[in-house]
Amino acid sequence: MANIQKLGVIGAGQMGNGIAHVAAQAGLTVVMLDVAEAALAKAVATITKNMDRQVQKGTLAAADKDAALARIATSTDYAAFKDCDLVIEAATEREDIKQKIFAALTPHLRADAIVATNTSSIPITRLAAATDRPGRFVGMHFFNPVPMMKLVEVIRGLATEDATVAAVAALAERMGKTVAFAADYPAFIVNRILLPMINEACFALQEGVGDIASIDAGMKLGCNHPMGPLELADFIGLDTCLAVLEVLHQGLGDSKYRPNPLLRKYVEAGWLGRKSGKGFYDYASTPPKPTR
Ligand code: NAD
Numbered sequence: 001m002a003n004i005q006k007l008g009v010i011g012a013g014q015m016g017n018g019i020a021h022v023a024a025q026a027g028l029t030v031v032m033l034d035v036a037e038a039a040l041a042k043a044v045a046t047i048t049k050n051m052d053r054q055v056q057k058g059t060l061a062a063a064d065k066d067a068a069l070a071r072i073a074t075s076t077d078y079a080a081f082k083d084c085d086l087v088i089e090a091a092t093e094r095e096d097i098k099q100k101i102f103a104a105l106t107p108h109l110r111a112d113a114i115v116a117t118n119t120s121s122i123p124i125t126r127l128a129a130a131t132d133r134p135g136r137f138v139g140m141h142f143f144n145p146v147p148m149m150k151l152v153e154v155i156r157g158l159a160t161e162d163a164t165v166a167a168v169a170a171l172a173e174r175m176g177k178t179v180a181f182a183a184d185y186p187a188f189i190v191n192r193i194l195l196p197m198i199n200e201a202c203f204a205l206q207e208g209v210g211d212i213a214s215i216d217a218g219m220k221l222g223c224n225h226p227m228g229p230l231e232l233a234d235f236i237g238l239d240t241c242l243a244v245l246e247v248l249h250q251g252l253g254d255s256k257y258r259p260n261p262l263l264r265k266y267v268e269a270g271w272l273g274r275k276s277g278k279g280f281y282d283y284a285s286t287p288p289k290p291t292r
Helices: 014-025 037-057 062-070 095-108 124-129 162-174 190-206 212-223 229-236 238-252 261-268
Strands: 006-010 029-033 072-075 086-089 114-117 137-142 151-156 178-183
Touching: 006 014, 014 029, 014 037, 014 062, 014 137, 029 037, 037 062, 037 072, 062 072, 086 095, 086 162, 095 114, 095 124, 114 162, 124 137, 137 162, 151 162, 162 178, 190 212, 190 229, 190 238, 190 261, 212 229, 229 238, 238 261
Parallel strands: 006 029, 006 086, 029 072, 086 114, 114 137, 151 178
Antiparallel strands: 137 151
8 A cells, every 4th residue: 555545534623634634735535534424514614714724824725725625525434435545543532432433444444455543642552453454553643733743653553564654654744744653652752752741840830849930931941942841731731641641650650650740630620721721821811821
């Protein structure tokens, strides 16, 4: 499967619609599936709005936008994937949901089709083992927002074949991305390094080493990071940060990954960051006000 032309995307949320957007813009034919028509309509509206913004900025020609949108079809029926070369699963981060999706999907696929998952934390090897094609199963981890972020981590499960890795890496490059190859260890490369830094920022906050504004200013101005670690944690979602830390802690068994108690408290309070209106910052005012 050297040359992927027809792509299936499962899950039309923030990641799924971004993947469909970039793939269609790169010339692929895309079929996007979700549980409900409403989710698909919303995803197409989001892609249209994001492409309109590109047209306004002059980074996409209006005719190319129309052609890209015309290459995206939607369906709630797995039969729509029957001639796909590759299907990327980007549904909710729950192993039971993903397992059910693969069981429903694979009977409809060609034998040589590749299945990829965009999971941030579930072991690729374990997901692959439950399918009919562990050799043609691979992790393809995009970053949010997909049209802006240049990286794709390609994660090889224990059984993943070289040809599978080569095919998805070539596709990521056609989509304008740069590939980082990762082995199948908890949280792969980026989150393995990023989340301990965010966790350490939470410990520094809890211990009073600095307040929120000082910690974020420190890392922005002292390390040239575009966002401070606590601001970034709010952007990712504090529940997501906690979930990735749990995966690192359980998967690697090292106490250095223990999730910070203050981070856990924020999640228990429902202060999840930007998406809930409050996290380490309160987004009710502009600029957002630190909560400590
Ligand atoms: P999201 O909540 O925005 O979207 C998930 C979508 O999956 C929803 O539209 C939901 O209706 C759909 N879905 C749920 N069950 C389904 C099923 N049985 N069949 C088909 N569709 C189903 O979530 P998201 O942020 O787009 O995350 C999706 C995946 O991408 C997760 O595995 C997540 O870990 C991963 N990921 C997320 C980020 C991020 O920053 N949000 C980054 C990289 C990877």
